[in-house]
Amino acid sequence: MINVAVMGHGTVGSGVVEVLLKNHDSIAKKAGEEINIKYVLDLREFPDSPLHDRFVKDFSIIEKDPAVKVVVECMGGLHPAYDFVKACLLAGKSVATSNKELVAEKGAELLRIAKDKNVNFLFEASVGGGIPIIRPLNQCLAANEVYEIAGILNGTTNFILSKMIHEQMSFDDALALAQKLGYAERDPSADIEGADACRKICILASLAFGKHVYPNQVHTEGITKITLEDVEYASNYGGVVKLLGRVKKLDDGRLSVMVSPAIVERSGQLAGVEDVFNAILVRGDAIGDVVFYGRGAGKLPTASAVVADVIDCAKHVNRRKLLFWEDKAEGYIADYLEVPTRFYVRLSAQKPMETLAAIREEFGEVQRLSRPGAPDDELAFVTGEGPEGELRSKLDVLKKQGAQVLGMIRLCDY
Amino acid sequence: MINVAVMGHGTVGSGVVEVLLKNHDSIAKKAGEEINIKYVLDLREFPDSPLHDRFVKDFSIIEKDPAVKVVVECMGGLHPAYDFVKACLLAGKSVATSNKELVAEKGAELLRIAKDKNVNFLFEASVGGGIPIIRPLNQCLAANEVYEIAGILNGTTNFILSKMIHEQMSFDDALALAQKLGYAERDPSADIEGADACRKICILASLAFGKHVYPNQVHTEGITKITLEDVEYASNYGGVVKLLGRVKKLDDGRLSVMVSPAIVERSGQLAGVEDVFNAILVRGDAIGDVVFYGRGAGKLPTASAVVADVIDCAKHVNRRKLLFWEDKAEGYIADYLEVPTRFYVRLSAQKPMETLAAIREEFGEVQRLSRPGAPDDELAFVTGEGPEGELRSKLDVLKKQGAQVLGMIRLCDY
Structure with missing residues (x-):
């Protein structure tokens, strides 16, 4: 006993x-x-x-x-x-x-x-x-060099985004509904600001790559800035907005770790994860993509x-499971501004034609997006890939020319 | 070493x-x-x-x-x-x-x-x-009373069905394409007749419920009888056709184990599994539904x-993992004809009005399905739930009245 x-x-x-x-x-x-x-x-x-x-x-x-x-x-x-x-x-x-x-x-x-x-x-x-994930990652996928993990790690925010996407409910209304249904706390900040997802991606990153990643090392954005307009443009792009925690091993051995909203293509493996469900995608060199799906809380x-x-x-009394990671290492986490990404951007431009010319100047040919009923001064597009800091500098040029950034969301290929 | x-x-x-x-x-x-x-x-x-x-x-x-x-x-x-x-x-x-x-x-x-x-x-x-499934089932879900498992366990047939569903390719063409792409063997019978999926559900059933289930105890149907017409009716119903291996613990402690095509609702957790991908859904009393998804072969x-x-x-040299099941028990597997199910049925009726009356007589009010361009003598509907043997007897009555059964597929709620 x-x-x-x-x-x-x-x-x-x-x-x-x-x-x-x-x-x-x-x-x-x-x-x-x-x-x-x-x-x-x-x-x-x-x-x-x-x-x-x-x-x-x-x-x-x-x-x-x-x-x-x-x-x-x-x-x-x-x-x-x-x-x-x-x-x-x-x-x-x-x-x-x-x-x-x-x-x-x-x-x-x-x-x-x-x-x-x-x-x-x-x-x-x-x-x-x-959802079984720690043990599968540690044991079943042990033969793999895991190089990337991405997950919908927070049910509350996924519920809110699902309501925004499928029922055109505003963020505030969806949050209120989540609270009414008991999916969100009275103080929902740990969920909607991304802290909960951040803790989880830290654990996954630490386990998969063997060195501790602390929450304060992770660039974390929640979903509070996501609007119905962004959701509509994402749909026009062929995608949906999800809050993702993700970690990737870069070619130089450092990790990119981040929590942020992301647009994933509708045919992707995380796009169909609705309501309070969670899903975690693991990419390994031998296994390819594996996804674990289920109720992330309750x-x-x-x-x-x-x-x-x-x-x-x-x-295993008096015997140990081989579950272990080292403490953190200096210079192990890459600055998110260095990491290549793509952005969806929504702008308000007082002089749309001039801004459009400036967009082309800065970003080259971009994919324009549209939504029904958009005001004349609204422009939305997706950028090509570049280090995040560079893309942000280019946006700064547009801002200096009078454009106002109303929304920006990273694009991901999960 | x-x-x-x-x-x-x-x-x-x-x-x-x-x-x-x-x-x-x-x-x-x-x-x-x-x-x-x-x-x-x-x-x-x-x-x-x-x-x-x-x-x-x-x-x-x-x-x-x-x-x-x-x-x-x-x-x-x-x-x-x-x-x-x-x-x-x-x-x-x-x-x-x-x-x-x-x-x-x-x-x-x-x-x-x-x-x-x-x-x-x-x-x-x-x-x-x-896809990690044996270890998660044996360890991570050990605290659960698992009562049901259903899976898309064969990539070849899922590829064929995906082509039939999304590209209206015929079964024969889709099989030929699968062979060309190396997804199907020159002799594809183990895949398309369900034997491969049968072996896998036997293993899952044996592990989850603790007694060996042998392939010859499992009612097994492949996908060779599925037509584009069936796929269209399934779509009209709001579902897709998948080849499922499934096992369920009945109230009397016996198991229902089966491999067969099944119509699952489009919003269900297995409906979105496309091409050669596999997915396994495990239902437990504590966990609810968990799904494991990935490449099932390669x-x-x-x-x-x-x-x-x-x-x-x-x-674990000189130590054992607790992975074990007993040999088979008598009377452990329920006859599939006893197990409650629902059917989609497609009929050819020389006298459609009379057959329709007979359908109502036998099955009560049923949900009729339609497809564009259906011949006048074609009738399609879904039955209510009943023991499979009883539903088949009712169909026999229709057959005696001249109706010809062109297709029938079970409905599942995964």
């Missing part, structure tokens, strides 16, 4: 308890051992829980109980989650967490401690909720991923 | 050699040991291979060399692959195979031998080529999955 402690009895934590109880027998079979929840750590009272007599409020009870071999962390946030997880690892307990902020900010350090202590630190649920999907980690921890 | 033998130097086997050589260093890092190809078994000569001095023609050299810890089987077919793999396992060597026929026909026996000998028998590449994708297994074997 393996004794487990669950820290945090919120949405995911209570889901973990539910899955462990409901599928108790089949989980025991797969783990090779019965899994027993010895403690649940939460400051709140849950008198109706079937485990109500196992709730504790004092973390040190878990830390000091040598019978607890595996600890589940579903508290969220950095503190005290980080302190508790670190203490558990140092005490020789394996940890499974769903906490993306924790892994994105402290992964390298915690993986190092786990290695030193010969225990496991697993986090399948931290990216993509219930109580039971996320809980099931955490429990899969618990099963793995139970199967 | 782990010594490996590769049996079979055809498409997949030569790909395995290529990936092991090309990504030698990163693979060594992930395996924790250098992987050395000690032998390649093939009856042919490959003087241009960088490993030409390691080719052997006599299997017993591999079998009797205790230095060989891991054997890769990429010969295909049942014999001598089965005999060789069995001998390797009995000799205490782990085996990684891409051979779906071998796993579908002999999986339970080989897994039992591997268990007894404390070695591993892995087959990630046998379903979905390079030299390097398949080879990369085999090499991932080799890495896992290297990491």
Whole structure:
């Protein structure tokens, strides 16, 4: 029998308890051992829980109980989650967490401690909720040189964009609807500003390329500036707007990592991912493109991923899974302004003919886009490829000539 | 250093050699040991291979060399692959195979031998080529009670159907094109008659539900009877025709397993899978729907999955991965005629009004379908849900009244 402690009895934590109880027998079979929840750590009272007599409020009870071999962390946030997880690892307990902020900010350090202590630190649920991605990336695709990952990593923003694309709902209305349906928090900034997707791409980049990428190293843009006009032009181009987290290994060995809205072609593999669904595309030298698709959040999907980690921890007591990355390296992340890209640009031009001439001057022949009912002073086009900084300098020339940039979105080939 | 033998130097086997050589260093890092190809078994000569001095023609050299810890089987077919793999396992060597026929026909026996000998028998590449599915199903989704799996498991037939759907190409022309492009064998029957998809769903069903399902227990229909008319009616219904392998756990604990064409709604998760791509949808109680998508065949994708297994074997010498299922059980597979389904039906009726009345009599109110240019004596409709045998009996009544069934395809909600 393996004794487990669950820290945090919120949405995911209570889901973990539910899955462990409901599928108790089949989980025991797969783990090779019965899994027993010895403690649940939460400051709140849950008198109706079937485990109500196992709730504790004092973390040190878990830390000091040598019978607890595996600890589940579903508290969220950095503190005290980080302190508790670190203490558990140092005490020789394996940890499974769903906490993306924790892994994105402290992964390298915690993986190092786990290695030193010969225990496991697993986090399948931290990216993509219930979608299996960490283990496939680490194991199934191990024979590949992965060179690129791109994903729709945030369900809330994908829901909002889906409503904008298919129902011409404004950003504000779509956000309000997402909040009403419980898909967005009352303070939605971590979703709509891209921080959530940023943490997830950091984890994927760290795992795939072996060195920690921290959120503050990643250029991150959310979807708050996307308008229905942009969505319409994207459609005229033959694409849809998605919020993508992406990482690519450059020829010089550095990584380009970014979170931003992107226009992907309608026939692409990420274009059809709608509503709150997530999808992660992995490009490897042998495998080509592989896509993992499913619900990226939600109580039971996320809980099931955490429990899969618990099963793995139970199967690997005193043995380590080879899941590891080094701490960050200097000069490892390329400045996003150096990285080649293409842009869709929407301008307001007081003198459209002159601006058009200037566009040709700066960008050469560009693909013009149109939308029904566009004002006469509006121009939209897609640029050729160039380092982002250069493209932005060219736009600055247009701005100096009186054009106003109303929207710009990168183009991606996923 | 782990010594490996590769049996079979055809498409997949030569790909395995290529990936092991090309990504030698990163693979060594992930395996924790250098992987050395000690032998390649093939009856042919490959003087241009960088490993030409390691080719052997006599299997017993591999079998009797205790230095060989891991054997890769990429010969295909049942014999001598089965005999060789069995001998390797009995000799205490782990085996990684891409051979779906071998796993579908002999999986339970080989897994039992591997268990007894404390070695591993892995087959990630046998379903979905390079798409990670065996490991995710076995590990990442371990916390779930999986109750349904459905997949587009054969790239050749999906290519043919895609051409029929999007380019109105006839079945024969699309098959000829597939052959020309190298997607279909000169003898395409294993693909177009469904045998290939059948082997794969057998493996998935065996793994997910724990008891071996053999190909001869599975009702299997190919796509040779699908016409452009059916494709058009499917479109009118709002769907597309796909060849699906699927397994579902029934309420009484038995399995329904089948390979057949199916109409899936255009907004569904498998409808957008085009050309030679494969996709596998897994439904679990906690996870909901998860989809794995990618190239289901091809030299390097398949080879990369085999090499991932080799890495896992290297990491688990003298330790077993918990990958196992029992042999088949009596009464475990439900007769497909008992299982509830819905049908699209296309009829030729000499007296359409009378047949229409008979349809109403037998099936109640049905949804009629139309297509431009349909002859006057053609009727198409979709039935409500009922046990397949009952629906077929009702059609027999129509046939007795002179109607001729031109096409019938099951409807699925994936």
